[in-house]
Amino acid sequence: MAKYFDVHPDNPQQRTIRQVADDIRSGALVVYPTDSCFALGCQLGSRDGIDRIRQIRRLDDRHHFTLVCQNFAQLGQFVYVDNDVFRAIKASTPGSYTFILPASKEVPRKLLHPKKKTVGVRIPDHKVAQALLAELGEPLLSSTLLLPDEAEPMTQGWEIKERLDHVVDAVVDSGDCGTEPTTVIDFSGGEAEIVRKGAGDWSRFE
Numbered sequence: 001m002a003k004y005f006d007v008h009p010d011n012p013q014q015r016t017i018r019q020v021a022d023d024i025r026s027g028a029l030v031v032y033p034t035d036s037c038f039a040l041g042c043q044l045g046s047r048d049g050i051d052r053i054r055q056i057r058r059l060d061d062r063h064h065f066t067l068v069c070q071n072f073a074q075l076g077q078f079v080y081v082d083n084d085v086f087r088a089i090k091a092s093t094p095g096s097y098t099f100i101l102p103a104s105k106e107v108p109r110k111l112l113h114p115k116k117k118t119v120g121v122r123i124p125d126h127k128v129a130q131a132l133l134a135e136l137g138e139p140l141l142s143s144t145l146l147l148p149d150e151a152e153p154m155t156q157g158w159e160i161k162e163r164l165d166h167v168v169d170a171v172v173d174s175g176d177c178g179t180e181p182t183t184v185i186d187f188s189g190g191e192a193e194i195v196r197k198g199a200g201d202w203s204r205f206e
Contacts, residue, residue, distance in 0.1 A: 002165050002168050002169055002170055003170040003171070004157070004158075004161050004170070005170060005171065006173055007172055007174045009127065011127075012132075014131075017131045017132055017135050018135055020132060020172055021135040024136060024140070027042075029042045029048075030168065030170040030171070031145055031168055031170070031172065032128070032129060032132060033126060033129060033157075033172060033173070034068070034129050034142075034177060035094075035096050035125045035126040035199070036096040036124075037144050037146070037153040037180070037181050038153060038157075038160060038177060039140075039142045039145055040053050040145050040168070041068065041141065041142045042141050043140075044108065045108055047110065049141060050110055050111070057143060057146065058148040062113060064098075064118065064120040065111045065143055066120035066122055066142045066143065068129065068133065068139055068140045069121060069133065070130060070139075071123060072123065075121050077104065077106050078103065078106050078121060079101035079102060079104060079119065079121050080101060080103075085190075088192065093122075094123040094124055094125035095123070095200050097182055097200040098120045098121070098122045098182040098183070098184045099121050099184075099187055100118050100186040100187065100195065101187050102117060103117055103119040107119050116188055118188045120184070127174075128174045132172070152179040155176045155178065155179055157175075158173070160173075161173075180199040181199065183196060183197055183205075184198065185202075192205040
C-alpha cells in the first residue's frame with residue numbers, strides 16, 4: 001500500500017518533506033504535485049523507477065522523460081544550453097514549461113531519446129515541489145501522471161491513492177493542481193519548436 005502524505009500547499013511541513021525525500025533516495029516511486037498536474041517521480045538513477053513509470057503510463061522508448069530541477073544552476077548540469085536558448089528559458093522559469101534539450105553526460109543513457117539524445121527539463125513554480133527538490137539536492141526524474149486511455153490527469157490526491165495504491169509507493173497531496181500539462185518547447189534544433197501547447201504561455205515561443 002502507498003503511503004499518503006497530506007502537505008500544506010504554502011508551508012510544506014519540513015519533517016514530511018524530509019521523509020518523502022528519504023523514501024525517494026531508497027528507491028520509492030512517488031506521486032507529487034507540480035504547477036501543472038500531479039507527476040510520477042523517482043530518483044534520477046533508478047532503473048526500477050523508470051520501468052515502473054513506463055508500465056503505469058504504457059510508454060515506449062521514444063517518450064521524453066523530464067528532469068524536474070530546483071533551479072537554473074541545477075538544470076545547467078544536465079543539458080547543453082547556448083546563449084540565445086539560455087535567455088529564453090531563463091525568462092520563462094520557474095513556470096509550467098518543459099524544455100527539450102541535448103543531454104549532458106550526467107543524464108543516464110536509459111532516459112535519453114534513442115535517436116536525438118535529448119531529455120526534457122523543467123523548473124516548477126510550486127512550493128511543495130520546490131521544497132522536495134531542495135531537500136533531495138538533485139532533480140526528480142518525472143513524468144506527468146496521465147493514465148493510459150484517459151483524456152485528463154487525475155486531480156485529487158485521495159483518488160490517486162485509491163487508484164494507484166499497489167503500483168506507487170507514496171502520494172504527496174497538497175490539493176488540486178489542475179489538469180493542464182506543461183507547454184513543451186523543443187530547443188534541440190536551436191530554434192524553439194512548440195511540441196505541446198499547455199499550461200504555460202506558449203505565445204512567447206512562436
